[in-house]
């Protein structure tokens with residue numbers, strides 16, 4: 001379905017849990033987040049029922065996210081259940097990669113198409129600092145396992161932070177070239193949940209593009225992705241993408257809505273608008289009533305964000 005600004009909304013991002021096995025400095029407080037009661041989470045059956053309604057109004061692509069989606073028990077079964085929904089053409093997942101090595105092959109078998117892995121440094125010590133508790137090696141193994149399982153193309157997401165990891169851009173590009181990866185650089189967003197200290201991490205992706213162009217011949221790459229500015233490095237299979245919500249708003253091309261783990265539909269990442277679908281499902285609403293509510297949410301999708309970053313990223317799923 002189209003929203004009021006003629007954007008075709010065909011992409012739903014579903015957070016399946018608030019919990020995470022890491023504590024990234026730009027996403028969560030050091031002590032983690034209070035655990036949601038299991039009863040507050042949408043069950044797999046509830047998610048699938050809602051996705052059926054979304055599919056009927058034109059959603060074709062689902063991304064599972066979190067928190068960390070691979071810590072939700074039985075996530076592979078959810079993938080299989082979503083695969084069976086008529087109209088859903090693509091199912092992807094965003095993960096920190098910690099549990100990917102053990103799960104990649106089963107996820108593929110159950111119907112996952114692709115995976116995005118978040119990785120902000122190639123330095124083991126820095127990885128521990130950024131994630132506060134994680135180890136780098138399992139992520140590298142997870143990326144390898146995902147490629148071997150055919151979760152293709154594997155995309156790497158890096159949040160670029162001034163003075164923290166921006167010195168590694170050439171290392172990221174080299175790994176992308178060696179492994180034929182698609183590497184996406186995301187501008188840091190100072191959202192709720194991060195401390196004052198983190199707020200000066202922001203740097204514009206324009207600076208990175210300029211640095212990379214000094215070393216590589218980068219040709220703009222036409223790709224169906226709507227929000228990322230992509231370049232291919234000449235003579236390689238590496239694609240470098242830049243997602244720049246602050247320096248270059250891409251709202252006019254935004255084709256997505258988001259659902260939180262407790263079933264709130266968010267028409268925009270950076271607005272306070274939300275529609276509690278779980279309460280409707282549990283209150284006995286019909287599919288038709290739910291469809292109308294989703295259509296209302298999509299109609300009210302803001303034209304563009306005003307950067308009201310109230311909600312922490314681990315609740316929204318990125």
Ligand code: SAM
Pocket residue numbers: 020026027065066067068069094095096116117118157158159186187188189190191194313314316317318
């Ligand atoms: N745990 C999974 C992961 O890290 O890939 C999925 C959830 S995480 C919230 C989704 C994406 O949001 C990750 O790529 C993460 O780097 C990004 N993210 C989290 N906080 C961010 C922030 N403050 N600014 C920009 N991106 C952020």
Ligand code: SF4
Pocket residue numbers: 020021022023024027028066067068096118313314
């Ligand atoms: Fe966890 Fe992902 Fe947030 Fe890092 S970015 S704390 S891995 S939810």
